[in-house]
Amino acid sequence: MNNFTHNLYLMTEHNDQYQQLLEQAALPDLAITSDPSQASILLASPPKAAKRINEFSHIEWIQSIYAGVDALVPKLNHFEGQLTNVKGIFGQQISEYVLGYCIEHYRHFNHYRHQQGQCQWAPKPYQSLTGKKMVILGTGSIGAYLAQAVKTLAIEPIGVNRSGIPTKHSPFAATYHIQELTIALAQADIVVNTLPNTPETHHILDSESLAHCKNVLLFNVGRGNAIHQAGLLEALNNGAVEHAFVDVFEQEPLDEQHPYWQQENLTITPHIAAVSFPEQVIEIFADNYQRWRDGFSLMNVVDVNKGY
Incomplete structure (x- = not known):
């Protein structure tokens, strides 16, 4: 088990709500950072992350808040970490x-x-x-x-x-x-x-x-x-x-x-058939974070070459 702090950067349309939910979850050894260069985990909307991914020099894991990650995948040519999405909630x-x-x-x-x-x-x-x-x-x-x-x-x-x-x-x-x-x-x-x-x-x-x-x-x-x-x-x-x-x-x-x-x-309809409710996303993230922290394989890993 790792005993050092993992820094998480939030990049969503509802950062305040995600931060509140993460504080309620009280995940061990997890801190929220406002400095992209210090982040090892990115919890993000793929379109937003695609525009700023070059700011994150130490990212090891990106957790998408959407099922679709096609906006982000083309920007990950030099990314050596893991990308996960959310499934089972839509x-x-x-x-x-x-x-x-x-x-x-x-x-x-x-x-x-x-x-x-x-x-x-x-x-x-x-x-x-x-x-x-x-x-x-x-x-x-x-x-x-x-x-x-x-x-x-x-x-x-x-x-x-x-x-x-x-x-x-x-x-x-x-x-x-x-x-x-x-x-x-x-x-x-x-x-x-x-x-x-x-x-x-x-x-x-x-x-x-x-x-x-x-x-x-x-x-x-x-x-x-x-x-x-x-x-x-x-x-x-x-x-x-x-x-x-x-x-x-x-x-x-x-x-x-x-x-x-x-x-x-x-x-x-304006892309509203299924939306990512933050409560459900954080539930998935929390489970994956415990796996990450304890050295186990992540769930919902995206094959960047396939795009899903």
């Missing part, structure tokens, strides 16, 4: 986002909200979620949680991953290799992308792949570069995609001139 939020919009869409809740303002009484036929097929790109912790959640509403979850092999105790009814994506999409009523940002996933949902869809609801809650902009607009206009719910974009915030704003059958 499945519930993503499930709420996807199912909330699915229910709203199929049950026409927006329609009735508008009717109420017009003092109109006009029932509209709706669809149940029962028997719908949801194709989930990515079978990791978020995709698996979502699959398990939708099964309770009699939706059939179909997974797509890099191996085509289902995980142990997989919640998916079937699992396809990413090269079999179009076979999966042809079956879909709902498509949800949860994939990380890698060269293999760049523009994976383009005009060619989306042409295999038929009136699907499409959700992007993974990374913005998974969707090819022109391909999605084409699919929305020709009916392959009935409605798209897009939470992540290649450039954020989305430019005011972006064509998505004017697309009636596309819903834009």
